[in-house]
């Protein structure tokens with residue numbers, strides 16, 4: 435594997451922040467990663483595993499090894515009466531995997547169309563959108579245990595998948611490199627159009643029938659209309675999680691703030707953070723080189739030359755004003771490095 439020194443990461447993070455890695459290498463296979471881990475020169479330096487770089491904010495140069503996971507391949511492992519089991523390399527681009535499924539008529543990921551990032555990152559934050567979470571199609575994954583340098587399997591329950599959460603954000607953080615994910619896709623689609631905007635978009639599209647391809651197209655249209663394209667304007671999608679509050683807290687907020695946007699959640703009510711941020715007057719605001727997207731207040735953007743610290747500072751100001759106005763603590767979803 436070729437090790438590059440003082441390598442710019444600008445093209446490897448969707449925020450487009452110009453920082454560098456002391457060492458950078460791309461791994462195309464499990465054995466690539468294992469031989470890297472065996473190499474004492476680089477194996478003991480601080481390391482960062484990079485997928486699509488779409489959920490990360492670099493605030494400084496990385497003084498260690500950045501390993502870009504480039505393991506490819508989509509393999510139909512098995513099928514039963516109701517399912518297809520697909521083993522997908524962690525370095526595959528998530529949306530390309532979704533497109534593969536639509537083309538083959540494997541159902542279950544259509545609502546997750548156009549989410550930036552790689553397949554290996556999908557279970558880490560259990561990506562979700564438009565009424566569906568990745569955990570609904572997740573079967574198992576393979577990862578390299580960094581301590582032992584050996585391949586291990588995580589079942590669905592091992593991963594402890596929750597809203598924007600998994601064991602890889604907690605106890606297992608930094609201890610494994612995910613190399614492949616096996617998904618369990620459906621032969622008979624369970625079409626999910628419950629998320630309001632999808633129904634409206636399907637009507638607008640005048641789709642003849644609701645199919646997985648039509649849902650995928652509707653989701654792509656909605657995302658393109660609301661979310662900035664990272665190719666044109668740097669961003670990492672939702673910067674914060676939608677906070678969950680108790681039913682009591684929600685009732686008291688509802689009295690004071692009419693039109694508050696919220697959904698029922700297992701633990702109480704999940705508030706739309708975008709709504710809270712908009713109410714604080716941040717939507718569309720530009721602060722130096724950074725700002726809050728004009729069509730979706732949950733998304734912070736880089737207007738070109740922002741550094742990570744500027745974006746981080748802005749996120750701190752937003753956290754503070756939401757806390758002051760609503761007494762609700764937002765949590766950053768993007769990983770800060």
Ligand code: EPU
Nearest residue numbers: 563564565671672674675676695706708709712729730731
């Ligand atoms: N809203 C506002 N103002 C805003 C943004 C949203 O009032 O600036 C309100 C909307 O009117 C709506 C509600 O908030 O009533 C929800 O908005 P939206 O459908 O855009 O979804 P979201 O809760 O803001 C979440 C995900 C998105 C995902 C969408 C669609 C999180 C943190 N974000 O956003 O994920 O695409 O739902 O399912 O859960 C991402 O993670 O990068 C991402 C884009």
